[in-house]
Amino acid sequence: MKEAKAELDKIIRLNDEQHHAFIENKKRDIAEFHLKHNAFYRNLNTSAEYTWWKNLPVLTKKNLQVPLQQRLSEGFPETKVYINKTSGSSGDPFIFAKDKYSHALTWASNIYRFGWYGIDFNEALQARFYGIPLDFMGYKKERLKDWLAHRYRFPIFDLSDKVLDDFLKHFRTKKFDYINGYTSSIVLFAKFLKRKNILLKDICPTLKVCMVTSEMLFDDDKNLLETQFGCPVVNEYGASELDLIAFQNPQDEWQVNAETLFVEILDEHNNVLPYGEEGRIVITSLFNKAHPFIRYDIGDIGILDEKSTLKKPLLKKLVGRTNDIALLPSGKKSPGLTFYYVTKSIIEDDGNVKEFIIIQTKKDTFEIDYVSEKILAPEQIAKIEAAIAQYLEPGLHFTFNRKTTLERSNRGKLKQFRSLL
Known part of the structure; x- marks a missing residue:
């Protein structure tokens, strides 16, 4: 983590010209690495040599639905990588891997962006609105992870008023610093508070910010959350197999991660669209050597703002999923x-x-x-x-x-x- 934080800090400090060179070098480096050391990725290409970025294939989740062992690079066995699986919300779930340094950079990126709002991962207590495994061992394992990560989980499968009232009791007794979780569940909690005429900040004065993820946040819902919680509401967009993709900054811009990722907007023929035009969101993980995520079509449709630069791309709009x-x-x-x-x-x-x-x-x-x-x-x-x-x-x-x-x-x-x- 120490090395990852130092590298991230170095990338952040680059000026526009230096950042452009950084992106171009990392694109070439990661493509050449996987063409040389990953048979699965090499077989998807027409050539084993890197020639031009636009000649590289656009990967989809269906491309990656083969056994993980077949997709790993040389020198990265399953015992030495971070392994997880996507949620399947796109309809195409699969298991993926990150090398440990790439995974550390993911956490360094999270720590950096949450720090914009005064959240220290080592100390801040999180109110976590997420699902949880219902089997005994899975439930206990997740609770242990929550304890180690300094967070308290509110399981969201039952959101009746009685359960939400129990949630509220925890906010009265615990010094939560921030809320993080699925948009729809947090909005439902805010509606409950509105019916009860309760301002959450009054009963939990330590609350600094609320981060919502994974589901669409509409403007009226954001206004409701900010009114009932009494704190800023931040919209994040990410993918478990990648990183945080975009995170609302304190200037209310949806800032795209340009430190560990390279984001393109493509048309139906895989041509790169200019800023301001709507297309498929295609992402490259610049550091993951264990598993190729190069020109990876995440399945979402969006627009990069006309004000974007290579160093500071801005997500103007996230339209939805291609299968929606x-x-x-x-x-x-x-x-x-x-x-x-x-x-x-x-x-x-x-x-x-x-x-x-x-x-x-x-x-x-x-x-x-x-x-x-x-x-x-x-x-x-x-x-x-x-x-x-x-x-x-x-x-x-x-x-x-x-x-x-x-x-x-x-x-x-x-x-x-x-x-x-």
Whole structure:
């Protein structure tokens, strides 16, 4: 960690010209390393020699769904690397590896960015809103890891008022420095506080900041969190197989990690798009020698801001996942979160609905599952259907299903839109 922190600090101090040279050298170095020492990556290329960056293939998660042993580089056996698995929220889960130095740089990057908000990983107590394994050994192992990492976990599979009231008791008795976890669960906790007319900072005055991750954070939800928590709310975007990809800085910019990663925005033909244009987010891990993540299509769609530079890229917009696209009868394609956003603006007006998801079952048919205190009124349903007809297209059919809880992933993520097509 000491060596990783020193290297990260050196990278951060580079000027624009030096950083440009750093990126170009690291791109070439990591590509040449894997072409020479990784048979799996070499077989994906048309040549074993590095010629030009744009000639390198764009990797997808499906490319990587072969046994891990086949993907590891020479000199990096499974016993000497960090191994984990992706959440599977994209529909394509797989096991991955990082060499220990690359993994240390990941933590150095986390420590650096959390430090923007006065969070010291060695001392700060985290309120962690995440899932947890439910088997005995898995549960105990995760609790031990939490204790060692100075965090207290709030399991999010049951978010009833009774459970949220128990959460609140911990905030009264523990000196939490920050909140970190899945957006939907933290938003639900904030809605509970609003109903109770409680400002979290009043009962937990040590609270400095809230970091949300893994799920879309809408502006109105961010306003709700900041109001009910009484502290800044920071939006982070990351991937377990990579690093923190983007992290909201104190100037309210979504700053992309340009120290350990190289981020490109590509069109459907793998051409690099200029800043300001929407495309596929493709990422290179500049330091991971154990496993190739070179021009890796993470499965998300986004836009880099026109103000971006190579040293300080800014994520202007994260549109959604490539597999979260709704295919409509007219032939139109629309990000599924468009449905979610339009519906959200109406469905939560009176505070009745706690959370909801949208599932596309046919090109013209959608199901909306929601958790609420009382069933949706016909006039609300009519407003939702009219708004979607206006923003997307008319003639779509909806079924509204009131639920006691919504289905989450085994890690506790809530997938807001899902297409079954």
